Amino acid sequence: MDSAGIPSLKGLILLDGEGKRIVARYYASPFSTSAEELAFEKKLFEKTSRTNAKLEAEIIILDGLITVYKNSADVWLYVVGSQSENELILVNALVSFHEALQNALRATPDKRLLLDNFDTLLLAIDELIDGGTFLELDSDAIVNRITMKGSDAGSAGIGDGSVVGGFTEQTFNSMFASARDQMARALLK
């Protein structure tokens, strides 16, 4: 077993509504060339784009790899792992990642938003994963670290007032932002 069985992933991929790569990260890549990577992404998109993965993460085995995926507006988020990996850990990572993006961008991530905030997207990946293993699965902690607001996870910020403050303010902000978004949408309809 590689790395003595530490939970790990093989890749994290974001594709747009036409299957074009927004970003793709491979760790201990199962593919030897970038052409193979692109071929895998194309195949993945073909197999998954017609399924409904808006509410719950979906799952597929492709080319001997387990991939869990989620659909968010016009983007598709994929987390790829080996067949021996616990797929529910992969799902957990996927959901945290999506939540972190949502909170950091204060809206449902779509292609435009992600491209406009490409740095945020990359930082979110960097805070989630370190060299193929999961660094942090708590979405609040990830958001705080991206925005350089605080380094602690909400659940563990014991005895550090400023950090807790940062965290709550953060949650409030994002809450208000999403409430405002929702209302604005309602008005427009």
Added chain:
Amino acid sequence: MAQSSSGASDMAQQGAQWLQGLKETAMSMTQREKKDEDEGYSPFHGLQKSAVLQECRCFNDREINARRCITILTKILWLLSQGDKLTRLETTEVFFGVTKLLQAKDQQLRRLIYLVLKELKPSPEEVIIVVATLTKDMNSKMDLYRANAIRVLGAIIAATDPTLLAQIERHLKQALVDRNCFVAASALVSGIHLMHVNGEVVRRWVNEVQTALQSDNQSVQYHALALLHQIKRQDRLAISKVVASLTRTPLKSALAQCLLIRFAKKVMEEDPSGETRDRALFDYLEASLRHKSDMVIYEAASAICSLTNVTQRELSPAITVLQLFLCSAKPCLRFSAVRTLNKVAMVHPIAVTPCNMDMEGLINDGNRSIATLAITTLLKTGSESGVERLMKQITSFMSEIADEFKIVVVDAIRAMCLKFPQKHRVLMTFLSNVLREEGGFAYKKAIVDTILIVIGKVPEAKEAGLAHLCEFIEDCEFTLLSTQILHLLGMQGPSTQDPAKYIRFIYNRVVLENATVRASAVSALAKFGIQLNYLRPSIILLLQRCLFDNDDEVRDRATFLVALLKGIEGGGVGIGGLNARQLLMEPLGLPLHAIEISCKEYLAKPSDVPFTLANVTVAPEMLQKERKAAATKAATAAAADNPTTARAAPERHVEAEADLLSKLPQFVHLGQRFSSSKRAALSESGTEYEVSCLKHVYSSHLLLQFSVNNTLEDQLLENVTVAVDVSSTPGLAFESELPCSAVPFGQPGDTFCCLRRVEGLPIGSFGCTLKFLVKDVDPAKGMPEEDETGYDDEYHLEELEIAAADFMKRVPVVDFREAWDTIGGGCEVVETFSLSYNSLKQAMDAVIDYLGMQICENTGNPAESARTHTVLLSGVFLGGVQVFAIVNLRTDSAKSVGMRLTVRSAEMGISQFVASSVA
């Protein structure tokens, strides 16, 4: 009052602000929607690498514009993420630019710089420049700076120059126990990566890591556990202590608990005591099934399901949990459950049956992966009565899924066919239906393979199966499959009730197909001609029509086969010492390469005696090569997950290889091999030199084949022999030996010793000594020095035993009673023994081993509670004398088993010899 009014106005103001914000958001949203219509919008549209690199120049400005730099860095990252590569020179340029930016105070910019540094993969010389700055950041007051600097340094050092670690070790070690969790987690994760490149340094941190394990923070705890395991992974005892203590105190982090479950399982599997399972650890796994997090529950359930020798009772709590998952609304949970149950079903189908109802509901699952797994699981667990219903459901399902899933289903159907041979009709009809449908090569091949295997295993299915296949080749676009089927028709067709009906199908191929298929059709026809006298004239007629085929191979085959068939008509013999039947129907027992060499030699020096295969000899190197080829073949079969062929292949190969031994030039005079013993180990596994022995018995010789495996990396053994001391065993004389020229580390070699039987049937044991010339080897190079002369050495082996069983060949008889009566009681020997064994089964196995005979009429399985049992045995003794034995066993007391042995054969001496061999 005043206060409250001011409060109210405050509120109003806030409300107004909020509404203002709302308006702005709405405005920006409409704008954005407008932009969305303009498709293909991207801030990076038409971005050129050269242009971005130009922009990088502003990194050198005296006044750094943080916003602008962030945009540029993002653009660089975008290019990299799209697969663009920077050249060495460009990387250096960007890297130096970025190092300038480290002076800026902007936090967002700093965060992005950390990321870029990791992405750029700078060269070791360049790295030095940033190490100082990053080390400073590692001691900064900002926790975020410290954590990120640690991660960047860790990544850079792991990727470039592991020796740099010594410089920053002190800081890292401190960071491991930092009270900020992000800093500590970063240091721990870096430690995990650095472990691979510079384990020595990381191992020194064990105390700090132990402390970190006690942290309240979930991530820190998780990473500390992972690193601690990495550090101690070589030390099984230490690991099991850590695991045992951690399983008693609950871990906070779900990930850490998953990890601990993995470690606990590994400890259980590697437990040297083997037999008994560590109860405490198993209880921990079982308790984890009640955890609140799905991933921990699943990790524990799949760990239990994949334990070696897991019992039904141990499985049941895990299965119950997985059954709940099956009904979950989340597809991933359903998938994970059905995937694990599918694996369990291979070993313990009964344990999975309670889930069958839920599983049937999943056949129509929207997720095709889940549906396929559910189907295949049902195929494994389903009862015989449910087969028809299940096949009906699958038929509607097959058209909806992709080829790769269909193959999985077909594989499961194959297993089912073998499990319920009576149901072959339903299953065969299903297979022939799907064979007619559209599908790619791999899918069709899977179906054809399945039919071939079923035909081989279920004789009743043969006629129907062949008929389906005949129909299939009428319209088959895959040459490989056509030839495979034609070959099978040739082998199986002649022994069916009405062989003539296949001739038409085969001859149609000759008329309609491409050259490859025509050639194999010609061969298939000839096989009918050889076996069936009444068809031979017509087959010769058909083959003669192929004599003018425009393809060389077809023409050659036809010419050869016509000559062969006419030869049979004329009562002639075959070629090279083989008759026509052997030539066409049986595999050649020799490597083609060896025949080729012998042919060349014969042609160089032709003689009056015709060439025969009996004179072909094999060089020892060729033996090695054959074995390697067979090993790779077995490995591919195993990889293809085909258990039946994978298991049979090595056995068959051992036989074939033993037959080749007498083709070694040194041992040609031994004649036909009579039998071979099982492999007996002469040294314990794990010692310096692992030696095992195979005994081959010939009519008047005994050939000992010693396999020597050198487990010392720094030694090369040359001129390896095994000296056998036969002085104490009368009747045996040493004749010759064949040393193995070299046995390098990890590549086993064979050395042979040939003994002659002077008189009688020698039994007994004798001492063996491994003798060899040792040369020291530098493990790094794998070769000894040029001038190394080496020295002679010896190694004592355990004694080798020759028993009566070695002279016996396991040969079954069809009707034991009849054979027993036919041979009569003329040469009967009856003996009674009292054996000290704990159980009937143990005693039986031991006796059968002593006698070396074949169990007949399935009498080898005594009922568990039986107090008496009778085993029927048959065999052929050296010289071809048939021997039968009846063994009556009775448990006398807890520790002893009574036995009466009755032996019959055609010769009194042999009966006595066999009967006495148990004593």
